Amino acid sequence: MKTLLRQLHSPRQWAALGTLCALLLVAVPVLNLALPASSPLHLPNYLIPLFGKFLCFVLVAIAMDLVWGYTGILSLGHTVFFAAGGYCMGMYLMRGVGREGVYRSELPDFMVFLDWKDLPWFWRPFDEFTFACAAALLVPGLFAFVFGFLAFRSKIRGVYLSIITQALTYALMLLMFRNNTGFGGNNGLTDFKRILGYSLQEPETKATLYAASAGAALLGYLICRYVVTSKLGRVLLAIRDQEGRVNFVGYSPVAFKLFAWTLSAVLCGLAGALYVPQVGIINPSELAPANAIEMAVWVAVGGRGTLGGAVLGALLVNGFKSYLTAAYPDLWLFFLGGLFVIVTLFMPNGIVGLLRLLPARRRREQPRNGDEKASEPIASAAS
Numbered sequence: 474m475k476t477l478l479r480q481l482h483s484p485r486q487w488a489a490l491g492t493l494c495a496l497l498l499v500a501v502p503v504l505n506l507a508l509p510a511s512s513p514l515h516l517p518n519y520l521i522p523l524f525g526k527f528l529c530f531v532l533v534a535i536a537m538d539l540v541w542g543y544t545g546i547l548s549l550g551h552t553v554f555f556a557a558g559g560y561c562m563g564m565y566l567m568r569g570v571g572r573e574g575v576y577r578s579e580l581p582d583f584m585v586f587l588d589w590k591d592l593p594w595f596w597r598p599f600d601e602f603t604f605a606c607a608a609a610l611l612v613p614g615l616f617a618f619v620f621g622f623l624a625f626r627s628k629i630r631g632v633y634l635s636i637i638t639q640a641l642t643y644a645l646m647l648l649m650f651r652n653n654t655g656f657g658g659n660n661g662l663t664d665f666k667r668i669l670g671y672s673l674q675e676p677e678t679k680a681t682l683y684a685a686s687a688g689a690a691l692l693g694y695l696i697c698r699y700v701v702t703s704k705l706g707r708v709l710l711a712i713r714d715q716e717g718r719v720n721f722v723g724y725s726p727v728a729f730k731l732f733a734w735t736l737s738a739v740l741c742g743l744a745g746a747l748y749v750p751q752v753g754i755i756n757p758s759e760l761a762p763a764n765a766i767e768m769a770v771w772v773a774v775g776g777r778g779t780l781g782g783a784v785l786g787a788l789l790v791n792g793f794k795s796y797l798t799a800a801y802p803d804l805w806l807f808f809l810g811g812l813f814v815i816v817t818l819f820m821p822n823g824i825v826g827l828l829r830l831l832p833a834r835r836r837r838e839q840p841r842n843g844d845e846k847a848s849e850p851i852a853s854a855a856s
Contacts, residue, residue: 481698497528497687502680518676522751525683527791529748532690534771534787535780536740539697541769542777543706544733545713546630549765550638551741553645554613558742559755561612563662564596565605566750570666582664583657593655602669609746610739617738618731625727625734630716639762646760661756668750679751686747690784693740697780700736709733710778770809773816776823785824 482490501524505516533555540546567581576585580592598604620641624634652658671678700706711719712726719726749755758764767790775786790812797805820827 480702481695494687494691497691498684501687502684506676506680518679521676521679521683523795525679525686525751526748527788528683528686528690529744529751530771530787530791531784532686532693532744532747533741533768534775534783535690535693535697536737536744537768538772538777538780538783539700539740540733540737541772542779542783543701543713544709544730545716546730546734547632547635547769548638548734548737549635549762549769550642551737551768552760552762552765553642554617554738554741555745555748556649556755556757556759557613557616558609558745559749559759560656560662560745561599561605561609561742562746562749563665563755564599565602566665566668567662568596568600569668570664573666574664581657581662583652583660583662584655587652596655606746609742613742613745614735614739618735621731621734622727625730639765642760642765643762646757646762649757649760657756659757661754661758662749663754663756665750665753673750673753682747682751686751689743689747693743694780694784696736696740700733701780705729705732767809770813770816772823774812774820774823776825779823779825782823782825789824 481487501516501521504514505518505521508515510517533551537548537551540548570581572579574582574585576582578585580589584592599608624637629637648654649656649661650659656662665673667673668678668682671681673679701709708719708724708729711724712729716726745755745759771786771790772783773786774790775784776782790809793808794805797808816823822829
């Protein structure tokens with residue numbers, strides 16, 4: 474166990490991670506629930522779902538970094554896995570509305586509006602929370618496994634794989650916009666009331682969902698950290714850098730890429746399942762290709778192949794997005810495009826790469842200063 478802990482992080486890094494976990498899992502809920510609204514340290518109720526949404530995006534960024542930063546697969550279709558998990562949880566939440574909807578029917582409101590008479594067969598199992606949770610993980614995982622098996626066995630890679638994933642995302646988005654698919658069409662699934670019998674409007678429920686998002690982000694980080702620091706992680710890096718040589722020495726790149734791809738999809742499905750009850754809606758816009766590009770931007774800004782950089786990038790970009798879309802809604806897309814260009818041209822290793830350059834520069838400058846000090850006695854002796 475000690476060997477495993479040392480493999481994942483140094484003692485100083487574990488201390489920093491523990492402090493961060495204490496702030497996320499303890500301090501934030503306490504500042505929201507325990508302190509009165511009149512206290513200057515009180516966190517308003519509207520911030521808790523916002524923080525929870527950011528943590529869901531952190532989990533997606535970690536999953537994206539696993540396949541792009543460590544395996545070299547630039548996916549522009551991870552919104553499919555995120556939305557799949559979100560729709561599975563949304564279906565459970567819609568079934569929990571019952572007769573409290575607008576039309577006072579056992580059917581979801583959009584089905585009554587479209588004059589549906591019976592509940593579709595694939596909706597019936599989502600009365601159970603456990604089934605919805607399992608489906609939120611298994612549906613994106615199974616879809617990713619099938620797609621990855623076909624794509625990787627066909628040796629589709631690089632920009633061609635990126636184009637295929639984005640085309641698939643766009644096709645599925647158009648499909649989900651159709652009313653006859655049974656998923657709410659353009660409006661999607663919304664107007665949720667409760668989860669496991671607890672009202673989604675209660676501060677305690679919001680804090681619990683936030684804590685679950687923080688725990689999921691931490692779990693996803695530790696799982697991916699274990700993968701990339703193990704022998705499996707070294708093979709993934711080798712596939713990223715020289716896939717042909719990996720195949721030559723006897724390893725099957727298909728199996729390793731398929732594992733990383735499927736694990737990444739499962740993590741995205743988990744993030745989507747936690748995202749939906751906190752934002753209160755899931756619709757086809759979550760499948761938009763622009764959202765998939767944003768996921769890549771999170772990882773690029775923070776720094777590919779670092780995990781911590783993915784976390785940092787997701788928090789910074791979404792923090793700016795929340796501010797700019799409210800204060801300057803017309804500038805957000807220009808900011809996002811400019812940010813991507815700047816990172817590509819001047820920060821190829823992201824923010825983490827810049828931070829790593831500072832200690833390296835200090836180490837390079839120290840011998841120079843030492844040489845100057847050592848030369849002073851020699852110069853004085855010569856004079």
